[in-house]
Amino acid sequence: MEHYLFLIPLLPLVAFVINLLLGRWVVKHASAYIAQVAMFGSWVVSVLVFFDIRGSSDKVLEQHLFTWIPSGTFNVPVTLHVDQLASIMLLVVTTVSTLVFVYSKGYMAHDGGFYRFFAYLPLFAFSMLMLVLANNLLLLYVFWEAVGLCSYLLIGFWFRRRSANEAAVKAFVVNRVGDVGFGLGIMLTFWTFGTVDFYGPDGIFAKAANHAALGVSGGTMTAIALLLFLGACGKSAQFPLHVWLPDAMEGPTPVSALIHAATMVTAGVYMVARTHPIYLQSESALVVVALIGAFTSFLAATIALVQYDLKKVIAYSTISQLGYMVFALGTGAWVAAIFHLMTHAFFKGLLFLGAGSVMHGMHDELDMRKMGGLRKFMPITFWTFLIASFANAGLIPFAGFWSKDEAIVGAWASASSVGKLAAVVGLITAFLTALYMFRCVFMTFFKAPRFNPEAIHPHESGAWMAVPLVILAVPAALIGFIGFPPENGPFQHFLEPVFEQAPAQTTHANEQASLYTIQEPATTRTAIAAAQAATATETHETHVSTATTVTFGIISTIIAVSGIFVAYLTYITGTISATAIGARFAPLYQLFVNKWYLDEIYHNYITMPFYNFAMFLWRIVDVKIIDGTVNGVAALIGAISQRMRTVQTGLLANYALGIALGMVIIVGIYLAGFSTLFR
Amino acid sequence: MGHLGVEHYLFLSAILFIIGLMGVLVRRNLLIIFMCVELMMTAVNISLVAFGTATDTLNGQAFVVFTVAVAAAEAAVGLGIILALSRRGKTVDVDDMHSLRD
């Protein structure tokens, strides 16, 4: 299988090149088929790779393509690397991509930029797959930025909309802030460890585990971890860099589903999971990660509560769910984070596709206040959307329940000092999630229509769009069972080799082992067992008992059901008045509606000062001071010359007198100074 | 006195030179100025001949032959220019000739 890895990214790349160069003139509407076939081929290879990997417990596939940058000791190869984690990501990315490609054929059918759309989408798929396959930090970074490029192109796809352009620029620039952190993290990594490769005896992971022996301080490890995490914050839309994602909804809905829900935004989570050996070396970095994740999940959920734009609600929901993944990472629940990443990709992709179907049927209407009663008009969309909403709300037995619960339990049971806090925030957010999700479902699909039935005739979408919805509904409902029984399912066992700790040799061994063993209560390897033996009591504490798991399962089910019930009371029966509550808690309501005022704060305190400073540099420093000096010197010389110029009277007599006097003076000096005539 | 020394010739030459110089400086008529320049030239010639005689060589005289030849050429060209100027500008007053100044 190893020799065919390159096919996974290559197929979408070929589709991109064909559609970009020929799409406008030759391929035209066939561009969709080219993209779909390429993506499907990529999916097939990914599935084959998955089964190959599953064959033995710690199998890793690698394919070296070429050396990219060889600069002194800074050597960056382009090498594809597939382990269990990458294999899961490949499956998720190719599956969702293929379905979204199919869906887009229907959704974009009448768009003038059809071929362009089907050029950008494979480019994205290529970049995302390369990101997953990267075997070193810099290659990861390259495609990290490349998916950002695709995101930019696709958000601004309808380029005549000013709002879309602004959103695209905002997304790219905000992501760049994160990318700077990531890039600096790579530099620090290189100068610390002398390499950017992940694996191998000289890879950064092996060296990170031994950092004390290499004379690398814990502070450096924390710095690396935090710099990398800044990148993850940008890409995975974590506070304070989450502001771009809601605006990114300006892009076509398939893009929102694929890029801004299922795949690209999870790149940050993937990156932290991939580099977890570094994070394990720095408890303070993990605490920061956990806190940011927990706070983001809560912040986004509160904003989602008060939005009326269907896509914005789902976008904030995405941010919130990404927060779950991130705090799971921060508390060492790596597998839970990836598990949630996978289930989230399916159900959130489905939610967006459903929202797109609603938009399609409603003539691009997005305001939920102008919907209602759509259940009757578009049954397929309704049922699939409902399944996805159950999954997002975390209702048993839908996919979201298992993964979300695992993240919360993992946080609660972890040795991390903020684990319990994160778990509690997770539970509170779970209530909000159920509430806003079903607010959304009830407002959109239930009660009487609030739109003008004369003008708008909602209709179910065609087969190109409906079939992907139905297909995606299956994993959204059922994929959670691959993580059953909790903490100990086939999914967890499959990922074990990736997250197993190298033999701990550092002074932090105990704490690392305990952080780690959350994920592997039963089946530990010898090295871990040794570490555990040394800290038997601690291990005991962090062992997740079945009782804990079941308790949390019950608690979160109750929370989800009560959230749905409150939504029912508010939006179906009207027992609770949303307006009254909004009026009662006006300051809070205003805070949420205005998205915690973060956009305004950024605009007033970052963007404008920078812009004004630039203006000052140009108008004052450059034009007045620097160029003023240059032109001033020129003007001074000019002025002196003007004065000197009057000497040239043009009168012959004056010149002659000048000559005569000059001669007299010269001869005089000679006679006085050098001649012996008068001595 | 009785004997004419080189200094007498030099005095004559100096006086002639100064007269010529003054003429160049104060007169306005280009023709007069030109003649004064010729006068200065003559002054130089006199001192050259005087030096030549005093040092008992022929160097001075030889020089004079050259300067006279050059002066003749100069007179030809100079007078030609003056003639051309007077035809063009209807004047030979140097104060009126400043078209190159501005």
Add this chain to the structure above:
Amino acid sequence: MDNFPILSTITYLPLLGALVIFFMPRATRETSRLIAVVASLLSMIASFVMLGAFKHNNTFQFTEHKTWLKDLGVSYFMGVDGIAVLLIVLTTILCAISIIYSWDTINVRTREYYIAILLLETGMLGVFMSLDLFLFYIFWELMLIPMALLIGIWGHEDRVYAAVKFFLYTLFGSLLMLVAIVALYQSYYNQTGTHTLNILTLQGGHYGHIFQVWVFAAFFIAFAVKIPMFPVHTWLPDAHVQAPTAGSVILAAVMLKMGGYGMLRFSLPLFPDGTNYWRTFVIVLSVIAIIYGAFLSLVQPDWKKLVAYSSVSHMGFVTLGIFIHNIQGMDGSMMVMLAHGFNTGALFLIVGIAYERAHTLRINAFGGLATPMPVWSAFFVLFMFASIGLPGLSGFVGEFLVTLGTWHYNKVAAIITFCVVIIAAWYLLWLVQRVVFGRTIHQLPEPGDAALTPAERAQLAQVGDHGHGPVPTLISGGSHDAHAVPAEGQLDSTNWPDLSLKELICLVPLAILTILTGVYPKPIFDIADPSFHAVLNGAMRVIGN
């Protein structure tokens, strides 16, 4: 092949072309441009041959050594190493493209124009090849005059001011360099009793600390003006804005590299002590230039000025990379030089193409050009991303390597430098947003646009029920309406043609190059690295780290 004077061939082919045009009686516009294109293309092909025959080591190759003025120690000495060979190829490619671009854009004094541009090419090529200071200085000054003429005769409104400013600035620098050359010559004579201007021989001399500090400074000012470094950069925006498109391309893509090349060829090897003395100062100036150029680009209302200031920012990476003294920095600065040549050269072509249609450079005169000119827009977006350092395109490799090297030297400098990529993204994306995206003046606002002004909403309502109709055709330019109100100052771009064949011929090679060097830059490292190691070893002797 061994004895074939390939370097002279490359250098003098353009000169030959210029002479043919000059002496050909009644050379018309048609014949002279044909001769110019052929001469530059031949020179380019010859440079490819040279690149192919170049061996990957640190010696000077294809050397031509003829005694010239024996008593003065002046010789005709040419040769290239891995640094020069890349820049020569860059020069020939960009000159050929500029000359092709001028095909139908220059309509006055065409004969003189092509003579000037060919002379310029000869001058630039000669600079990269000379290994004798006398020869070097001749070529250095040779390229000055044609460039000033290009700006001053074929430029835009304020061309004479810009040309004079360019000329005086550069001349000021090169006269200081002349003094330094004489001082160096004398100093070497005092040491050895030999008169020579051979750079390689001069490197063997031992110059005192004070001497090195001063002579380095004189050379440095000459190069800094050319690069241009903060604060001697103010000629660049004026020159770029006023120069004709081809002039801007050559100026940005090739001439700015003279400074970087000069530092690598003279400053570092000849004056290690002086380099060491001024090193911190230069690095600080470079970092300032990087930030300063980026900030100034942000607020420019003039398109060419924006690109010009971004050049200041990019060239700051070059000096930074050269003076941090590690191989990553050196490799990075070479990559930045090449990438800047491709990208900024292409951006100036892009601007020039738009200027041909609009006859203005005000950014707010443009808008929605993606509709009438989609292919042009695609190229613009490509080079824009290459310029902001998107990985996979040429700009990234150099900037990242320079910053990586800087991190080793000083973390704070690296952090400040790298943060500039945010501002770079900001100003260039904003530029593209204003120029390429949005709508043309005859297009109606998009109903789905969330950022409509009240006036636009009113306009939509007036036109009809677009807000409630079927899904509007978003891109295909369907809603073309005479009622549309033009935006403030925006020109009517409806009938602007997309890229012509000539314009495609100019842009496609650059696009291929920028993608190639971004994806597979290894050959460049293979060629340049041995020479960089040689330069570094010399510099490291003194610094000793």
